[in-house]
Amino acid sequence: MISTGDEVEIRPAGDRALLLLPGRSDLLAGMLATVRSAGVPGVADLLPAAETLLITLDENVDQRSVARDLRALLTDLATWVPAPDDEAGEVVIPVRYDGVDLDDVAGMLGLGVPGLIAAHTGRVWRCRFVGFTAGFGYLECDEPWPAVPRRAQSRTAVPAGSVGLADRYSAVYPRRAPGGWQLIGTTDVAMWDLGRPQSALLAPGTRVRFVEATSP
Structure with a gap:
């Protein structure tokens, strides 16, 4: 398990995925918007659930390298991007x-x-x-x-x-x-x-x- 500050945990999910847990369900939408807007290299797909965000990785991507990028991106809650009101209509x-x-x-x-x-x-x-x-x-x-x-x-x-x-x-x-x-x-x-x-x-x-x- 890789921890990110006090708010987010990043866990390996098999060989080609990472599971992100924001600690509080009300933070999930902001975390999803932040990761989506950042365009983190190696991220292929995002799948939100009730309390987690599953990130599928591209093939032949170093899982720990993507985890480090996500950890740096999500360390400071103040920099998270709010979920846009009209994101999906x-x-x-x-x-x-x-x-x-x-x-x-x-x-x-x-x-x-x-x-x-x-x-x-x-x-x-x-x-x-x-x-x-x-x-x-x-x-x-x-x-x-x-x-x-x-x-x-x-x-x-x-x-x-x-x-x-x-x-x-x-x-x-x-x-x-x-x-x-x-x-x-x-x-x-x-x-x-x-x-x-x-x-x-x-x-x-x-x-x-x-x-x-x-x-x-």
Whole structure:
């Protein structure tokens, strides 16, 4: 393990990757923007997760040399580049708030259904990372949002387009898949489409606004 000041740890991840841990999840976006903008030689790809940043290296690159460059780049928090607000654009997703868990979640949070809908549509969400299945973006909002517990038992099949809440995240299932998120609505927006130049609708940094749609 290679430490970087008090904030970031750099760990080897196999022969061609490094795993960066910023120490605090709220520093991850700034760390990602700093590494991306610096153009560190030998860095091939960046993959953010909830609390880490995986850096894939070019072939035949000295791993320790890249780690030293990253350590020098990230030592001083004051020099980190803030994540740009428009880095990956904005997506508007119309939602029919007809999810099977809507009433339960509204009661759990003490908001009532209208209050939950207003809270969900009244915030700007941002894709923190993509995982679980292709096109599944974990969305987090800058404003305080209560942690919603996952279901005690996961469903074997959640339909594509289901809008869910879990922990402090919201997400849209891009395809039919098992899952334990609390389902509050549905959307017709395709989160994953191989016919598009970029198959995934969301990428890390994408801003998302949910709007209430009228049921057909």
